[in-house]
Amino acid sequence: MQPRILDVRTRILKDNDTHARALRADFNAAGVTVISLVSSPGSGKTQLLQQVLTTLGLSYRVAALVGDLATDNDRDRLAESGAPVRQIITGTVCHLEADMIRTALDGWKLNELDFLFIENVGNLVCPSSYDLGEHLRLVLLSTTEGEDKPLKYPTIFNTADVAVITKIDIAQAVGFNRDTAVASIYRVRPGMTIIDTSARAPGGLDALLLFLKTVRAGDAR
Numbered sequence: 001m002q003p004r005i006l007d008v009r010t011r012i013l014k015d016n017d018t019h020a021r022a023l024r025a026d027f028n029a030a031g032v033t034v035i036s037l038v039s040s041p042g043s044g045k046t047q048l049l050q051q052v053l054t055t056l057g058l059s060y061r062v063a064a065l066v067g068d069l070a071t072d073n074d075r076d077r078l079a080e081s082g083a084p085v086r087q088i089i090t091g092t093v094c095h096l097e098a099d100m101i102r103t104a105l106d107g108w109k110l111n112e113l114d115f116l117f118i119e120n121v122g123n124l125v126c127p128s129s130y131d132l133g134e135h136l137r138l139v140l141l142s143t144t145e146g147e148d149k150p151l152k153y154p155t156i157f158n159t160a161d162v163a164v165i166t167k168i169d170i171a172q173a174v175g176f177n178r179d180t181a182v183a184s185i186y187r188v189r190p191g192m193t194i195i196d197t198s199a200r201a202p203g204g205l206d207a208l209l210l211f212l213k214t215v216r217a218g219d220a221r
């Protein structure tokens with residue numbers, strides 16, 4: 001007799017999950033690779049993304065959405081790359097939600113993009129609970145914020161796919177211990193992919209760029 005699998009999932013589907021699922025279906029249908037970035041405020045999401053957009057924009061069709069409680073500052077910084085960028089102002093909300101992404105995408109032709117990047121609101125707590133329909137979530141950990149952050153905020157690392165260590169150029173100056181940081185990440189997520197970056201050093205994003213191109217090559221097959 002075939003073993004019967006009993007689905008004991010009792011979680012009530014939240015509105016956000018429904019919206020996120022619809023978004024992911026649209027992203028897949030359009031053939032666009034969607035990558036989100038989460039981290040605490042100031043760990044370098046915009047700086048990194050601006051350079052990623054600039055470099056990938058030479059060979060790929062790229063665009064970005066960026067969320068903040070207030071100001072268009074990050075949109076303006078990202079737009080310096082030449083890529084189309086839209087700001088989502090969340091007001092008092094400390095994360096992006098799938099329906100905000102849907103609204104912000106209005107009028108954009110997804111099938112004319114290879115990569116869509118989404119910079120979430122700087123926060124290590126709220127964004128972890130909200131699926132945005134993205135294919136890959138990068139969690140950034142900067143050398144300045146303390147090696148124990150993955151242990152203190154495990155959920156954001158558990159809901160991300162890749163950990164990106166930022167500001168490696170100042171690691172020594174701030175006494176960053178990479179082994180300790182990696183051990184913290186592995187305590188939460190054994191074997192998680194970790195990519196070191198610097199937005200200030202020449203070639204400091206090469207490993208990340210190669211990773212993103214490999215992801216795209218897999219999606220585009």
Ligand SMILES: Nc1nc2c(ncn2[C@@H]2O[C@H](COP(=O)(O)OP(=O)(O)OP(=O)(O)O)[C@@H](O)[C@H]2O)c(=O)[nH]1
Pocket residue numbers: 039040041042043044045046047048074121122123166167168169170197198199200201
């Ligand atoms: N030394 C160094 N500084 C960096 C690097 N990346 C970013 N910074 C600096 O860190 C500060 C914050 O960077 P942002 O890119 O604004 O950080 P963010 O994560 O987008 O911040 P929020 O959007 O407010 O959450 C800026 O002063 C950057 O110039 C890096 O690789 N090395």
Ligand SMILES: [Mg+2]
Pocket residue numbers: 045046047074119
């Ligand atoms: Mg930013």
